[in-house]
Amino acid sequence: MSATAAAQPQHRGTVLPQPVRVADLVAALGGELVGDGEVRIQRIAPLDSADEQTVAFLASARYQVQLGQTQAACVIVAPAMREAASQRPALIVTPDSYLYFARLTQWWAARCRPAAPSGIHPSAAVAADVQVGPGVLIGAQAVVEPGAVLGEGAHIGALCHIGAGVEIGAHTRLAPNVVLMHGTRVGARCLLHSGVVVGADGFGFAPSAAGWVKIEQLGGVWIGDDVEIGANTCIDRGALDDTVIGSGVKLDNLIQIAHNVQIGERTAMAGCAAVAGSTRIGSGCTIGGAANIVGHISIADGVHVSAASLVMSSLTKPGHYTGVYPLEEHADWEKNAATLRRLHGLRERMRNLEKKIRP
Incomplete structure (x- = not known):
């Protein structure tokens, strides 16, 4: 050996x-x-x-x-x-x-796994008016700002930042280095992995002759119960209304959820997926890894989107949807792409030929 x-x-x-x-x-x-x-x-x-x-x-x-x-x-x-x-x-x-x-x-x-201790680490910075439920753990160098509410048995990992007025439900666990900005509410029994950022500003700017003018993001983020959010996933606050993540939702690592998105209960999304602003996704859906969903559309309950698909319009019926081309050698891809660009003209030629041969 x-x-x-x-x-x-x-x-x-x-x-x-x-x-x-x-x-x-x-x-x-x-x-x-x-x-x-x-x-x-x-x-x-x-x-x-x-x-x-x-x-x-x-x-x-x-x-x-x-x-x-x-x-x-x-x-x-x-x-x-x-x-x-x-x-x-x-x-x-x-x-x-x-x-x-x-x-x-x-x-x-x-x-x-060892049982999680409770108590506040001496190096944590916790505002005087924070409501700390029984059995709460606040780890080393965590920051909890004024008005926050930490439910019974909540676990706030080291170096987490909990913004002013944030509410965290009972027995929810935050791994180290999670950021919850003001206006965020997280339900009970959730699990947020390291690097998660909830409540950052959505991408909102108005064009002007002098450049881009920021649209202040005035909404918050509402997260239901039993939600799990993977490492380095970002969920933006709403522009006016809240961004909403329903109960039982499971989000993988490195997902982007833009402002005012609503995700229905028990929907699951795999890594590197991205959802643009103001899109509504129904309950019981699955979104494959690296799928992209454009903004201001609706997806019905029970929709399953394959990995790497691009959803550009509303999906009104449950079912399995795929919008990707299979991998092939580059030379073959170039030929097929060239044919695809001429598809409209080929269709018109076919129609004209059909008219000529019809009795």
Whole structure:
């Protein structure tokens, strides 16, 4: 074995302090236990890196071949995969193995992560009139300006900035270096990752002969409950009314939400997506990574936009929408692009030919 290979850790991921029986997992999370419930596990891992103390999951049939190669002691599978996985010492059979895996990670984290302390770090700057609920943590060098309200169990990480009058709901967690500007309201049980900025000015300028004249952004940002916002995502304040992020929304890293945007409940957006001002997105939508949505349009509930798509007009019906060309060699792309530019003329020629040949 090479020195490089020897230096690699034998186990990856978060390991439980003590092994747990598969039967205990089923008792806590449900599912059907098949096989030996006394099997003990101590880590979660993908099928291809699992060992004899690992629980793994199979979420897609295309990974079924890995079932015969994995060393996992227990595998979480859907009913259709029960027979294929039967050689494992233990199985947990559940209708949605990916959802079960998600709940298992929450169960796991609650037992592995240290409990967050409470209290205000001596280096934090907290205004005298801030309302601090029970069990609140304010980290080192955080700043909380006058009139802010911090709900029970809120966690304000180191170096966060909480603007004047900001409201933060119960058990919401802010990772280090989050900025919430004045006029922001964040609901309960939210999670904002490092680098998030909420309530910066929207991009509003009026042209004049002397240059651009700033339009002061007088609205705020309203964020519902159970929202997660990824690292370095920016949500601008409204120009007059508020920017609104509905409850249950999940935003990935590096997303731009412009002023006066409204996003409906339980919509999810992947990394590097951008939404221009005053657009309304419905509930239960998914927006793929690097998708761009122009301003002043509406998107219906239940719309799914593919990655890297450009949405330039309102989408009034639920469904899956894609606006990208598949990748191809550049020379072929140039030929197709040239043809596309002549498409209108080709259409007119075709119409004229059809008129001539029709009886």
